[in-house]
Amino acid sequence: MKTKTMCALALCAALSAGLAPAPQLDAPVALAAEAYTDASVQYLPLRKRTRYFADGDQTGALLRSHWTSIDFIGNVGNFNDIANALAAYSAEEGKSAEAARVEMTSEAAHERKERLADGSPFYGPFERTRDVCVRRADSRVVSLMEFASSYTGGVHGMYGVGGVNYDARTGKKLALSDVCPFTDGLVAAIIAQLGFDYPDAPFMQSGSTLMQDMVKQMVPDGVVPWTLDPRGVTFYFNPYLIGSYAEGIYTATILFSERPGLFAEGYGVGPATYAMEVQPYLVTRLSDSPRDHRLMVSASDKELVITFGGLNISDPVAVKDIHPVVVGLEDGRHYLYVDCLQEERGRVIRVYDLNMSEPACIGVQPITLLASPADRDDDKEWYVITDPMDFMATVTEDRGIPVGSQVRCRVGSDGRIEFISVENANG
Secondary structure (H helix, E strand, C coil), rough: HHHHHHHHHHHHHHHCCCCCCCCCCCCCCCCHHHHHHCCCCCCCCCCEEEEEEEEEEEEEEHHHHEEEEECCCCCCCCCCCHHHHHHHHHHHHHHHHHHHHHHHHHHHHHHHHHHHHHHCCCCCCCEEEEEEEEEECCCEEEEEEEEEEEHHHCCCCEEEECCCCCCCCCCEECCHHHHHHHHHHHHHHHHHHHHHHHHHHHHHHHCCCCHHHHHHHHHHHCCEEEECCCCCCEEEEEECCCCCCCCCCCCEEEEECCHHHHCCCCCCCCEEEEEEECCCCEEEECCCCCCCCCEEEEECCEEEEEEEEEEEEEEEEEEEEEEEEEEEECCEEEEEEEEEEEECCEEEEEEECCCCCCEEECCCCCEECCCCCCCCCCCEECCCCCCCEEEEEEEEECCCCCCCEEEEEEEEECCCCCEEEEEECCC
8 A cells, every 4th residue: 555655646746746514724814815706807718639649560559648738729918928838838748748658659569578478468558648627727827637547557557637737927837835825724624625525435434544644745745736726726636645546536625715814815716707627537616505516527328427416417318528617607606518429419518507406407509619620530629618708619510500610609698508609610
């Protein structure tokens, strides 16, 4: 267990650095603004690009991999510094991905040769993935959640989450101490939140101090992965840190409204309305409502499952390649958009109303955030929703607008997506 914990800590460093009310603590002297939202922020128009690779030799496939970069769409305006920072981030990711391809392909070839020589099966091909979720992109902050996984033979691979956070005004990469300077208060808040969110976790068993010890070690050392979200800061505890591989990733979100004194001036506030990408199968806390406003989205070949408000909602539809985005409006309403490949229909966005006593699908809209041709498997570009009231999408069914047309959209009053204009009509 000690070896696995050290490996998990190394992964963190490589990646980045109920019904009861939420737990309350005595907060330090508040430095954050009294208001936790800002209606005057500008949203940064971003796009993601994922490149896919399949490497092998005459003996067969050796490595499947992909990695994701991010950049601005159109004129960067007054945001040259953050645009340059994101370009540098993507360039570094590209170098790292290429170096890993060479190394892992060589390792896979060597393992295959060795196993064939002694008559053992080859557990391959190897795999490596690097994906990015945009948690926030506005004139204050750009926050990226990185999801990485690898498989190099054996029973299972390894995966984990990292975070990269920037001050959008300067392009500076933010350290946790820049955003949350009160380490002791932050440690106490994270421990309390993990205990509140996961009361039945093994680390909450009597006599266990594993979780508390790891938080006290990782937070002051600045190695805990984190993202600066629209309503707070989320911390991620990867497999083997405070739980087993099977337990997955534990998350703890400290909201601006709950702990204003923990945040440095300028960082304890988010946009009044927001859109935030969420990683499938990973818990995301949305608000400090007395309800359990933690969201998780998963899918299989039979159903799409939404866990929210303490409920598991099954939508019996066959989908794959899901890309969930949660939208938060100024009045507190939340909607979930799941861009997915739906059997017999192609790519669509399924819209879910999270404001009802039991969340439900309220529409299936024939558009997608996929910006590149749907038949391209090696290189895919995606629009990122950063401004809920102005974002791009691609038409996937001809309903008066040709398939492939790019359209500007917004969130309608009922949560469904409305068209603002047609930017490029094909045909």
